Amino acid sequence: MISTLGRFTMALALGIALYGAIVSILGARRRKPALIESGRGAVFAVFGLATFAVLLMEAALVGRDFSIQYVARNASLGTPLLYTVIAMWGALEGSILLWIWILAFMSLLAVVIEGKRNREAMPYATGVLLSISAFFLFLAAFPANPFTAIFPPPADGRGPNPLLQNHPLMAIHPPCLYAGYVGWSVPYAFAMAALMTGRLGEEWIRTVRRWSIVAWGFLTVGVILGGWWSYEVLGWGGYWAWDPVENASLLPWLTGTAFLHSIMIQERRKMLKVWNLALIITTFALTIFGTFLTRSGILSSVHAFSESTIGPLFLAFIGVILLVSFGFLVYRSDGLKAEGDLDSLVSRETAFLMNNLLLLGFAFAVLLGTLFPLISEAVRGVKVSVGEPFFNKVNVPIGLVLIFLMAIGPLIAWRRASLDSLRRNFSLPLLLAFLGTGVSSILGVRGLYPLLAFSLAMFAAATVIQEFARGVRARRQISGEGYLTALSNLTRRSRRRYGGLIVHLGVVLVVIGITASTVFRLEKEVSLKRGESMHLGRYQVRFDDLTAWQEAHRFVVQGTFTVLNANRQVAEMRPSKRFYPSEQQPIGTVDVRSTPREDLYLILSSFTQDGASATLKVLIRPLVMWIWIGGAVMALGALVAIWPDRRVLAAEPVKERVAWQPGRS
Amino acid sequence: MTKKSKLLLGAIIVAAALGYLIYGGIREAAVYYITPTELKEKGASAADQSFRLGGMVVPGSLEWEPQTIQLTFRLTDGKQEIAVRHTGSPPDLFKEGAGAIVEGRYANGNLFVANTILAKHSEEYRPPQAGQAQAKDMYRTLMKPPEERR
Numbered sequence: 001m002i003s004t005l006g007r008f009t010m011a012l013a014l015g016i017a018l019y020g021a022i023v024s025i026l027g028a029r030r031r032k033p034a035l036i037e038s039g040r041g042a043v044f045a046v047f048g049l050a051t052f053a054v055l056l057m058e059a060a061l062v063g064r065d066f067s068i069q070y071v072a073r074n075a076s077l078g079t080p081l082l083y084t085v086i087a088m089w090g091a092l093e094g095s096i097l098l099w100i101w102i103l104a105f106m107s108l109l110a111v112v113i114e115g116k117r118n119r120e121a122m123p124y125a126t127g128v129l130l131s132i133s134a135f136f137l138f139l140a141a142f143p144a145n146p147f148t149a150i151f152p153p154p155a156d157g158r159g160p161n162p163l164l165q166n167h168p169l170m171a172i173h174p175p176c177l178y179a180g181y182v183g184w185s186v187p188y189a190f191a192m193a194a195l196m197t198g199r200l201g202e203e204w205i206r207t208v209r210r211w212s213i214v215a216w217g218f219l220t221v222g223v224i225l226g227g228w229w230s231y232e233v234l235g236w237g238g239y240w241a242w243d244p245v246e247n248a249s250l251l252p253w254l255t256g257t258a259f260l261h262s263i264m265i266q267e268r269r270k271m272l273k274v275w276n277l278a279l280i281i282t283t284f285a286l287t288i289f290g291t292f293l294t295r296s297g298i299l300s301s302v303h304a305f306s307e308s309t310i311g312p313l314f315l316a317f318i319g320v321i322l323l324v325s326f327g328f329l330v331y332r333s334d335g336l337k338a339e340g341d342l343d344s345l346v347s348r349e350t351a352f353l354m355n356n357l358l359l360l361g362f363a364f365a366v367l368l369g370t371l372f373p374l375i376s377e378a379v380r381g382v383k384v385s386v387g388e389p390f391f392n393k394v395n396v397p398i399g400l401v402l403i404f405l406m407a408i409g410p411l412i413a414w415r416r417a418s419l420d421s422l423r424r425n426f427s428l429p430l431l432l433a434f435l436g437t438g439v440s441s442i443l444g445v446r447g448l449y450p451l452l453a454f455s456l457a458m459f460a461a462a463t464v465i466q467e468f469a470r471g472v473r474a475r476r477q478i479s480g481e482g483y484l485t486a487l488s489n490l491t492r493r494s495r496r497r498y499g500g501l502i503v504h505l506g507v508v509l510v511v512i513g514i515t516a517s518t519v520f521r522l523e524k525e526v527s528l529k530r531g532e533s534m535h536l537g538r539y540q541v542r543f544d545d546l547t548a549w550q551e552a553h554r555f556v557v558q559g560t561f562t563v564l565n566a567n568r569q570v571a572e573m574r575p576s577k578r579f580y581p582s583e584q585q586p587i588g589t590v591d592v593r594s595t596p597r598e599d600l601y602l603i604l605s606s607f608t609q610d611g612a613s614a615t616l617k618v619l620i621r622p623l624v625m626w627i628w629i630g631g632a633v634m635a636l637g638a639l640v641a642i643w644p645d646r647r648v649l650a651a652e653p654v655k656e657r658v659a660w661q662p663g664r665s
Numbered sequence: 666m667t668k669k670s671k672l673l674l675g676a677i678i679v680a681a682a683l684g685y686l687i688y689g690g691i692r693e694a695a696v697y698y699i700t701p702t703e704l705k706e707k708g709a710s711a712a713d714q715s716f717r718l719g720g721m722v723v724p725g726s727l728e729w730e731p732q733t734i735q736l737t738f739r740l741t742d743g744k745q746e747i748a749v750r751h752t753g754s755p756p757d758l759f760k761e762g763a764g765a766i767v768e769g770r771y772a773n774g775n776l777f778v779a780n781t782i783l784a785k786h787s788e789e790y791r792p793p794q795a796g797q798a799q800a801k802d803m804y805r806t807l808m809k810p811p812e813e814r815r
Contacts, residue, residue, distance in 0.1 A: 342668050350672070357676060361683040368687065373698070383698035385717060387768070390694035394686045525753055527731040605754030606731065615731050615754050 002060045003068055006053060006147030013049040013100075014137040016042050021130035025196075028123035036123045043104075043111045043126060046133055050097075050104040057088055057097055057146055067153035070094060070146045076159030078553030083165040089174040090160045092295060092310075093146035098175065099291075100136045102182045107133065110186045114207055121204065124193035125186075132185050135317050143310050159553060162580040162587045169229045177222030177249060181287040183215025184252060187259075188284035191277055195328040200273060200335045205263045208280075210642050212263070213499075216256050217638030223249050224510075224631030235588040237523070237601050237619040239627065240514075242391040247370045248290030254363040255283040258356045261409075265352050268414060269340035274329065275356075277336070281325040286363075288318050293370070344416035351409040358402050365394045400452050403511060406504050407460035410497070411467065429462035445519060453515040461508045464501045471498075491640060499641025506637055509630030516623035517599075525605065525617040533564075537620045539600060540564040541573075546611035555579040557586075559604045559614050563593065575604040575616075598622040696768060701745040704771060711771045718747060718768075718777060724761045729754075740765065740777075747771075751779040 020042020027035025057070070061084050066072040074087040074094065088094040107129040115122050140146060164170050187208035194204035226249060227239035240246060259279040266272050292314035329336075342349055368375070369386050376384040411425040436458030437451055445451055468487065475486040491498040526534045533542035545560040558576035562569055571593050577586040593600040601619040608614075696715045704711060704718060720740035727738040736751040738761075749767055759765055759782060767779035 342672060345668060345671060345675075353672070353676075354679070357679055358683075361680070365683070365687055365690075369690075372691070384695050385698065386691055386694045387696055388694075390690040393693060394683075394690040397686065398683070525734050527734065606729070608731070613731065615734065617754065 002056055002065055003147045003149035006056050006060075006068075007141070007145060009049050009053045009056065010137060010141040010145065010147065013046050013053070014134060014141045016045045016049070017130045017134040017137055020046070021127045021134060024123045024127035024130065028120075028127070028197075039123060039126050039130070040111055040115070042130060043107050046130070046137075047104040047108045050101045053097060053140075053146075054088070054101050057094065058085060061085065061087055064157065065153075066155070066157050067149055067151070068146075069148045069150045072150060072154050072157040074157070074160050076157040076553065078156075079159045079165065080553075082168065082171065083160055086171045087160045087164075089178070090164045090170075093140070093144045093148075095174070095178070096136055096140050096144050097146045099178055099182060100133065100140060102175075102179050103129070103133055103136065103185060106182060106186055110189070110211070114190075118190070118193075118203070118207055120197055120199065121190060121193035121207070124196045125189040128189040128192045129185060132189075139310055139313065143313065159580070162554070162578065163233060166578070166587060166589060167229060167233045169225060169232065173222060173225040173229050176218050176225055180215055180217075180219025180222045180249075181252065181290065183211065183218055184256060184280075184284045184287050186211040187215065187280050191280045192325065192328065195277065195325075195332050198332060198335060200332060202267055202270070205266055205276065209260075209263060209267075209496075212256065212260055212280075213638050213642045216253070216260055217635055217642075219249070219253050219256065220638070221631060221635050223253055224628065224634075228628055228631075231624070232590070232592065235590045235603050237521075237590075237603070237617075237621065239624070242366075242369065242388050244370050245294050247366050248293045250366055251290060251363055252283050252286040254359050254366070255279055255286060258359040258363075259283055261352050262356050265349055269349060271338040271340045271342070271349070273336040273338060274333065277329055278326075279356075281322070281329070285318055285321050285325075288314060288321065292318065346412070346417045346422075348409060348412045348414045348417075351405050351412055355402065355405045355409060358398050358405070362395055362398045362402070365398070366391065369394070396449055399511075400449065400456060403453075403456040403460055403507070406507060407456065407463045410501060410504070411463055425466075426463070428466060429459050432462040433459035447519070450515055450519045453511060457508045457511045457515075460504060464505045464508075467501055468498070492645075495643055495645070496641045499637045499639070499643075502637030502640055503634045504637075506630045506633030506635075509626045509633055511630075513623045513625070513627035513630060517621040517627070520620075520622045522620040523618070525615065527613055527615045529613045530611075534616070534618065536618050537598075538565055539570075539618075539620070540567075541602070541616070541618055543614055543616065544572075546607055546614055548611075553580070557604075557607065559607065559616070561602060561616070563600065571600075573600070573602050575602040577604055577607075594625050596623075596625055599624045700742040701740055701747045702742055704747055704777070705745045707771070709773065712773070713770075715768065715770060716777075717766055718749075718779075719764070719766045720747070722759070722761045722763060722765055727755075727761050736782075740767065747777050748775065749777045749779050751782055753782075756782055 020039045023035040023042070024039030027033070027037075027039060059065075060068045060071050061075050062081070064071065064075055064077060064084075066075075070091070070093050074090050075084050079087070089098045107126070110129065111122065111126060114125075118125070159165070190204045190208045190211075194200055223246075226246065230241070230246075231237070231239040259276065262272050262279060263276055266276050292311060295310060295314065344350075369390050372390075373383050373385045376382060407429065408426065413421055433455045437455035440451060440454040445454060468490070471490040472483060472486045475481055475490055476483070479486075481489065522537050524534065524536045528534060528543035530543055530545065533540050535541075540563070542562045542564065543559065544562055546557065547560070548555070548557040550556075556576055556578050558574050561573045561575070563571040563573055573591040573593060575591040576589045578589055579586045588603060588605075591602045599619075599621045601621060603617040603619075605615040605617050696717050699707075699716045699718055701718065701720050704716065718740060720742045723739040723741050723746060726746075727736075729736050734752055734754065736753065736755055737749065739746045739748050741747075749769075751767070751769075766783040767777065768781040768783070769777060769779035772778050
C-alpha cells in the first residue's frame with residue numbers, strides 16, 4: 001500500500017517537475033504569463049508531493065512496515081523511536097528523499113520571497129530549480145527508489161548501522177549538511193537566470209547574497225557537527241581526518257566562502273563579474289560532486305556509505321551542469337566586462353582578491369589530495385595516496401595567510417588605504433598580537449606554525465573587538481545610549497558588516513581550538529587490572545569495574561573508571577563497547593569529559609573475558625570545546641547578517657552601501 | 666608597471682608558491698599502495714618509504730599482548746605473507762580473516778611496523794553466520810544481574 005503510493009508520488013512529482021521546468025522557461029521566452037504561472041504552480045505541487053512522500057516514509061519507518069525494503073534494511077523492532085525516525089537519512093535512498101524535500105522547500109521559499117522583485121529572472125530560476133529537482137526525483141523514482149517493496153516481508157528489519165544509532169547528533173548533522181549543500185541551488189539558479197536573460201548587472205548578486213549566507217551557514221554548521229560527531233562517535237580522539245567524505249563537504253564551503261567575499265567587490269566596484277558567476281557554478285557543481293564522492297564508492301573512506309549504481313548518473317549530471325553553465329558564460333562574455341578598475345594595491349579589493357585566490361588554492365589542494373589515488377593510477381599506473389601529512393603541510397600555511405587576510409580585510413579601505421588609516425586600524429591589534437605571541441611562547445607553545453596561529457588569531461580577534469568598541473563608543477558619544485543598547489543598535493544598522501565580523505570571531509575560536517588541541521594533545525594507552533590506575537597530564541585514572549548487560553537491541557560491555565585530579569575525585573567515566581546483533585564487530589563508545597580548559601577522552605580498547613583487566617586509551621585534548629563554540633558563533637554571525645530589517649526591504653541596497661564604510665572609527 | 670600587471674605578477678607569485686607547496690607536499694606525503702607480494706619483491710630496498718599495505722589478516726596469526734599493548738599478525742594477498750607489528754589496540758572492526766589496510770614502514774626487510782590500522786568497514790550488513798558465536802555468549806562471563814547496572 002505505502003509502497004505503491006510512494007512510488008506513484010515519486011513518479012508524479014518527477015512528471016510535474018519536468019513539466020514545470022519546461023513551461024517556466026518557455027513561458028519566459030515567449031512572454032506567456034499563463035505558462036509562467038503554471039511553472040510556479042509546479043513548484044508548489046512538487047513541494048506538496050515531496051512532503052507527502054517524506055510523511056509516507058516516516059509512517060512506514062515508525063510503523064515498522066518491513067514490506068518496504070528501505071524500512072527492512074534501516075529499521076528494526078528493537079530500534080528506539082528517535083533512531084527509527086532519523087533512519088530516513090541513514091542510507092542512500094532516504095537521503096535522496098530528504099534532499100528532494102529540502103530542495104522543494106527552498107525552491108518554494110525562493111518563488112514566494114523573490115518572485116515579486118525578480119519578475120524577469122524568476123521564471124528562469126524556477127526552471128533551473130525544477131530541473132535540479134527533476135534529476136533527484138529521477139533517482140528516487142528509478143535507481144534509488146526509497147519505496148521499493150520486498151516480498152515476503154521479513155519478520156524483523158536489520159536496524160540502522162550501529163554507528164548511526166550511537167549518538168543523537170545524527171538527528172541534526174545530516175539535515176544541516178544537506179541544507180548547506182542544497183542551499184547553493186538557489187544562488188546558482190539566479191546566476192543561471194542572469195546568464196539566460198542577459199541581465200548581468202548587480203541585480204542577481206543582490207538577490208542571492210542572503211540565500212548564499214543561509215546556505216553557507218547551514219554548510220558551516222553541518223561541517224562542524226560532522227567533526228563533532230566523528231569526535232564523539234568514531235572513537236579515535238580526532239575530529240578531522242581529511243577523509244574523502246569530510247573533504248567533500250569542505251570543498252563547496254571553501255568556494256562558497258570565496259563567493260561570499262567576491263560578490264562584495266562586484267556590488268561595490270562592478271568588477272569580477274565572470275569570476276563570481278564561475279565561482280557560484282563551481283560551488284554548486286561541488287555540492288553535487290560531494291554527493292557523488294560519498295555515494296559512488298570510487299574512493300575508500302572510513303565513513304560507511306554504500307556503493308551504488310547511481311555514481312555514473314551523478315557524473316553525467318555534473319558534466320551537464322558544467323557544460324551548460326560555462327557554455328552560457330562564454331556565450332554572454334561580451335556583457336561581462338568590468339566597469340570598475342583597481343585603484344591601488346593597498347585596498348580592500350586586493351585583500352579580497354588574495355583571499356579568493358588562497359581559498360581556491362586551498363580547495364584545489366584538497367581536491368587534488370582527495371583524488372590523488374585516482375589521478376596517480378590513471379597517469380602513472382601506481383596507486384599512491386597522500387594522507388593527513390599532505391593536507392597539513394599544504395593547507396596550514398594557506399590557512400594562516402587566510403587568517404591574516406581575514407583580520408585586515410574588513411578594516412582596510414576600499415579603493416585606496418592611506419598610511420594613516422592603516423596605522424589607526426592596525427597598531428593596537430598588532431601590538432596585542434606580539435604580546436599574545438610572547439605569552440603563548442611562555443606558556444610552552446613551540447614551533448613556527450603554532451606560534452603564528454596563536455598570534456594571528458589574537459590579531460584577528462583584536463581587530464574585530466576594536467571595530468565593535470569604536471562603533472559603540474561613537475554611538476554613545478552621539479546619542480548617549482548605554483553600552484548594550486549602543487552595541488545592538490550598531491549591529492542592527494549594518495547587519496551584514498557586523499554579522500561578518502562575528503563570523504570572523506567564530507573562525508578565530510575554531511583556529512585556537514584546533515591549534516591547541518593538536519599541539520598540546522597528550523595520549524597514552526595502557527592495560528590496567530582492577531584497582532590499578534594510570535597518570536596522564538594532571539589526571540589519575542583508576543580502573544574500578546567492568547560490567548556487561550543485554551539491552552533490547554544490543555549487548556553492552558562497560559568499564560567504570562574514576563578520574564582523580566590531585567587526589568580529589570572529579571568524575572566517574574564509563575567508556576563501553578556495544579555489540580549489535582547485525583554486526584559481528586563491536587562498536588566502541590567513548591566517554592568524554594569536556595571542560596572549557598580541556599577534554600578528557602576515554603576509549604575502552606579491549607578487555608579480558610573475566611573482566612579482571614582492561615586496556616584503556618586516554619587522551620587529553622585542550623580547548624576542543626572552543627571549536628564547537630566557534631562553530632556556534634559563526635552560525636550566530638550568519639544569522640545576524642541575514643536577519644530581515646524591519647524597514648522596507650526594497651530600500652535596502654542603497655542603505656547598505658552607505659553602511660559599508662570600511663574601517664570607520 | 667601598471668597596477669594590473671603588478672596584481673597579475675602577485676597572483677602568479679602566489680600561485681607558484683601554492684604549486685611549490687603542493688608539489689613538496691606530494692613528494693613528502695606520498696604513500697604507496699602495495700600488496701604483500703610486491704613488498705616482498707622490494708625487500709630491504711623499501712626501507713625508507715611509507716606504504717599502505719592491504720591484505721587479509723591470516724587466520725590464527727593474530728596475537729594481542731595487552732600488557733605491552735603489542736599487536737602482531739600477518740597479512741596475505743593469497744601468495745605472500747607479511748608479518749606486521751603495531752603498538753596499540755586492534756580497532757573495533759579488525760579481525761582474523763577480514764581485510765585490513767596498514768600504514769607504516771617495512772623495517773629490515775622482514776617486519777612491517779604499522780603506525781595505523783584501517784579496518785575495512787561497509788554499510789552492508791551480513792546476518793550473523795551460523796556457527797559464529799554470538800557476542801553475548803562470548804562475554805557471558807561478564808554478565809551481572811541487572812541491579813548492578815549503572
